[in-house]
Amino acid sequence: MGAYFPSRNLVGYINATLSKSESFTTESMHQHDPDGSTVYIHGIVILASHRRYGLGSALLKEYIRRLRENNQTRLSRASRVLLICHEHLVNFFIQAGFSLIRKSPIALGSDIWMEMQLELDLISNRETKTTTDELEHTMPPGVLEALANNNSPRHISRSYSSFSNSKALVSSSGENALDIVCPREGCGSLILKAGNAKYRRTHSFQLEPPDSNPIPPLQHLPPPPTEIDWWLVTPSPYIFENIGFSKAVPGIGQSKTKLLTCAECDLGAFGWSQEGGTEFWIAASRVAYH
Template identity: 45%
Template sequence: MSEISHQSLPPGALEALQRPSNNGNRFTIRKLSDFDQGVLAVVRSQDTDPGALTHKFDLLCPRSGCGSIILKAGVGQWVESASVELDLTKEPLHPDLPALPTPPATVQWWLVTPSMMEFENIGFTRPVRQDVAAKSLKLLICAECDLGPLGWCEEGGSEFWLACSRVGYR
């Protein structure tokens, strides 16, 4: 195969490929804490199952200046479940990532099933093991800017958990 030279690319093509996919973040990223009613302001009932709640907004990377779409509206199901220790490093959290309560306290999650193909844009860390008896987890991060962890999944699993407080809403 021949190598593609920069001269064969149309004018502006290289710059367009290097530009962030969100076109400079032309919209405001709202955090869960920005809504007066909290999670009640961002959920809606599913048409097929009125008891199941989904998110009525696209879920975004919460980092100011990124805003990559992680999940389209209505894909994740709202679940309140036990917290998971996601912050495994000693480094301070990024200001756009609120701390999660220590397990076994509960957290509000967006549960995404049955596969990672439901996501628009998500990245995964290498497997991490919290203790010898636990299964390995992969932490969910923004695929554009690597901000995270935004959530988690068990290695090889079919359930993906995004913390409601660690994603942006649009």
């Protein structure tokens, strides 16, 4: 999840995955399991010019709020949040509602790391200590509004089929003319901003096993070698605003394929990429537009 302020400029983000692991391990840091019940926060990053305003705290609180909201709407069912942090940040996370579990066995450099946990079904007194009024006195104007509006499902999106032809989605330079968002009702998370993917018309790709149906509202893709519309993102996944990756699965030839999903609600697959590759393909008909 990211914070955008002002004019949709990214000033901070939280990077996380789901896992079935009971503790924060090296393996859990490199894999995302959509069926997991533990959220692992890998990083909370704030632009240097926007630090010391409480933005990191507000971003973390908003992220936790959304996790709890998703639990209530059944978009996902996460039971707790785990993270590791430096010793001097322990109190910061305690104030956000986390509890100190132990000294982490994970070794990253020469620093000592502490493992912390927050139960999503419980709300501690510390979590309610910092009020919105207090934050408004310490943060630049507009930041709280940016957090509330970021990746919001309130904006109206359009399905691929609602356009008369794909030309309406392509800019004069051959890129996506509109923002690409998750098509699931109640999510609508921003996946990719306009102007960050190239339009391609090429062979379809099998995103589900032959005997399986895609998760609604996703539609079946025609079998290869039928040509369909794609969005090609390259060379890095960091171009995405929000994207999830499956475990590597057998793909074409000797390579392995990772399926692309919504990182907020796990809907997918939207597309695919080769493990370790620099091309990320999004099926134009499996996402929505804003």
